[in-house]
Amino acid sequence: MPDADVFDVTPVAAPPTKRRSRWRSIGVLVVLALAIVALLSQGLLHSLNYFETIDQAMSSRAKLGTETFRLEGVVVAHTIDRTSTGASFWMSGGHGEKIFVSAHGTPPQLFQANIPVVVEGHFTSDTSNRFYGTQILVKHTASYIAAHPNRVKAPNGTVR
Amino acid sequence: MIKQLSQRLLGPVTLVLLALTLWLGLWVTPPDKVQGNLVRLLYVHPAIAWVALYVSFGTAAIAGALYLWKRTRSELMDRIAYCAMEVSTVFIILTLITGSIWGRPTWGVWWAWDARLTSTAILGLFELAYLALRRANDDSDLRARRSAVFAIIAAINVPIIHFSVDWWNTLHQGASVFTEDGKITVHGSMLVTLFISLFAFTLLFFWLLRARYRLEVLRDEKYQSSLDEALAQRRREGVH
Numbered sequence: 349m350p351d352a353d354v355f356d357v358t359p360v361a362a363p364p365t366k367r368r369s370r371w372r373s374i375g376v377l378v379v380l381a382l383a384i385v386a387l388l389s390q391g392l393l394h395s396l397n398y399f400e401t402i403d404q405a406m407s408s409r410a411k412l413g414t415e416t417f418r419l420e421g422v423v424v425a426h427t428i429d430r431t432s433t434g435a436s437f438w439m440s441g442g443h444g445e446k447i448f449v450s451a452h453g454t455p456p457q458l459f460q461a462n463i464p465v466v467v468e469g470h471f472t473s474d475t476s477n478r479f480y481g482t483q484i485l486v487k488h489t490a491s492y493i494a495a496h497p498n499r500v501k502a503p504n505g506t507v508r
Numbered sequence: 509m510i511k512q513l514s515q516r517l518l519g520p521v522t523l524v525l526l527a528l529t530l531w532l533g534l535w536v537t538p539p540d541k542v543q544g545n546l547v548r549l550l551y552v553h554p555a556i557a558w559v560a561l562y563v564s565f566g567t568a569a570i571a572g573a574l575y576l577w578k579r580t581r582s583e584l585m586d587r588i589a590y591c592a593m594e595v596s597t598v599f600i601i602l603t604l605i606t607g608s609i610w611g612r613p614t615w616g617v618w619w620a621w622d623a624r625l626t627s628t629a630i631l632g633l634f635e636l637a638y639l640a641l642r643r644a645n646d647d648s649d650l651r652a653r654r655s656a657v658f659a660i661i662a663a664i665n666v667p668i669i670h671f672s673v674d675w676w677n678t679l680h681q682g683a684s685v686f687t688e689d690g691k692i693t694v695h696g697s698m699l700v701t702l703f704i705s706l707f708a709f710t711l712l713f714f715w716l717l718r719a720r721y722r723l724e725v726l727r728d729e730k731y732q733s734s735l736d737e738a739l740a741q742r743r744r745e746g747v748h
Contacts, residue, residue, distance in 0.1 A: 373644035380637040387630050390621065397677040398622035420677065456616030463542060466679060485615045490684040491693040492547060494538035 399466045402441025409471075416470045419479060420487060421447065425461040435484070439465065451481030458486045515718070522715045525708035529555075532701040540698075546613055550694070551701050553606040554684075555709035557628075560603045561666055563713050564596035565631070568638075569663040572656030586652035589659060590642060591720040595713060597635040604629065615679055623672040624680035627665060634662035 399418035400408075421439035424446065428437045436450040449467055459465065469481035533551035540547035571589035574580040607625070608618045619625065638658055645651035673682045684693045685702070694702055 370644050370646070373640045376640040377637055377644065380633050380640065384630055384633050384637075387626055387633070395621055396623055398620065398679050399677050401677065456614070458542065458546075458614055459616075460542075483616075485617060485620070485679060487679055488542060488614050488681060489693075490681045490687075492543075492550060492684060492698050493541045493695050494698065495541045495544065496538075 402439065402445055402447055403443055405447075406441070406445055410474075412471065413474050414470045414472070416468065416482075418466050418468045418485075419447070419449075419481075420464060420466045422464050423459075423461050428461060430455075434481075435459070439467070439479075447477050447479050449479045449481050451484050453481075453483055455484045456486045458488065459484060463487075464489065518711065518715050518718065522708065522711040525704060525711060529701065529705040529708050532697070532704065537697050537701050543614060546610065547698070549606065549610040550698065551705040553603070553610055554702065555705040556599055556606055557603040558706055559709045559713045560596055560599035561628075561631070561669060563710050564592050564599055564717075565635070565663065565666060567717070568592035568596055569659045572659040575652055575656045576660075583648075586648075586656070587721060587724050588717075589652075589656060591717055591724055593635055593638050593659065595716045595720060597632070597639065598716075599713070600628070600632040600635060604632065620679045622678040622680055623676045624669065624678045627669045627672055631662065631665045631669060634658075634665065638662065 399420040400412075402419065402421040405412060405417075405419055419439070421441050424438040424440050428435060434450070434452040435455050436448070438446050439449050440446045449469075451467055451469065464487040466485040466487050467479065467481035468483040468485070469479055472478045472480050529551055533548050537548070537551075539545050568589045571585045571592060575582070575585040575589060604625075607628075611620070612618050638655055641658055642651055642655050645654060672678060673680055674688065685699075687693070692699060
């Protein structure tokens with residue numbers, strides 16, 4: 349038999365560390381749940397479609413009016429005019445429809461003719477097909493083709 | 509014998525394949541027609557994303573499902589699920605970082621709230637929530653069952669991420685290899701290097717998983733031995 353004077357056998361409460369750690373984990377779970385809800389509402393439900401193609405925009409032209417949205421199309425060759433404040437160019441859709449874009453801000457380094465771009469902005473008036481952009485994004489395709497330097501030279505001397 | 513050999517070779521083979529990917533990706537493969545040298549991220553980002561979404565998260569979800577099934581329920585399955593999810597969390601963070609590094613010079617922005625990027629970020633939060641959920645339970649069986657159910661529910665997000673580029677208009681590109689019509693749009697040595705990188709990072713995942721699993725076993729053993737030691741000490745105190 350242990351000596352009660354030497355060994356204190358009074359029942360003691362379990363150390364609170366585990367419980368505190370558990371509540372901390374539950375707190376983290378709540379924060380993460382809120383973050384997921386925020387991402388779902390802001391990121392997905394508000395912009396499941398990140399942009400409208402030119403064909404989609406033209407079919408709902410009246411509804412779009414001058415509201416801000418993202419427009420996607422392919423930059424038409426030989427139409428790019430770089431200015432000190434941005435760039436202007438023609439953009440074409442899948443069915444050949446074209447929209448003139450005047451964008452403010454520096455285009456991304458891959459911005460060039462014949463590649464798909466997404467321009468955030470709005471039509472200049474309710475009936476106009478001129479688009480004023482505040483940001484140009486390059487939407488590169490899924491194709492990866494090796495560059496062959498010196499194989500093809502454009503008339504202006506640039507190598508593609 | 510074969511099992512031991514494969515376990516011993518896993519690390520060296522992984523390192524050799526990663527070195528090969530690096531060499532091919534940086535020196536052998538050509539620059540892309542549009543992206544130029546930025547294309548070299550093709551040998552890093554898709555492979556990391558492949559491991560994060562399909563290999564590691566898939567392992568965690570499948571191991572979780574096997575734990576829930578009575579015939580295959582074991583501590584082994586729960587440990588594999590937990591360790592795979594931890595490694596997956598690292599890979600999903602790397603996916604977002606490498607994607608962001610690639611996005612800035614190509615798209616022009618570090619981040620876009622398109623469906624692919626947002627759903628991937630949501631999966632990352634699910635994985636963090638899984639790890640927090642495990643810490644919130646003391647009972648090992650309850651913890652294993654709850655986290656397995658959570659992993660299976662979170663796995664619904666994986667096909668959403670995969671098909672998001674087909675279902676919606678996204679800034680993120682569509683598939684280049686596993687396309688709906690079976691076409692491959694990556695050419696020549698770029699494709700070979702891409703496949704080597706996918707294989708190399710897959711092996712890296714299994715190497716990390718094995719190391720993490722062994723660590724978990726050692727931790728459990730240490731916990732058990734310290735518990736046994738404490739009990740023995742109490743018994744010795746009782747004898748005196």
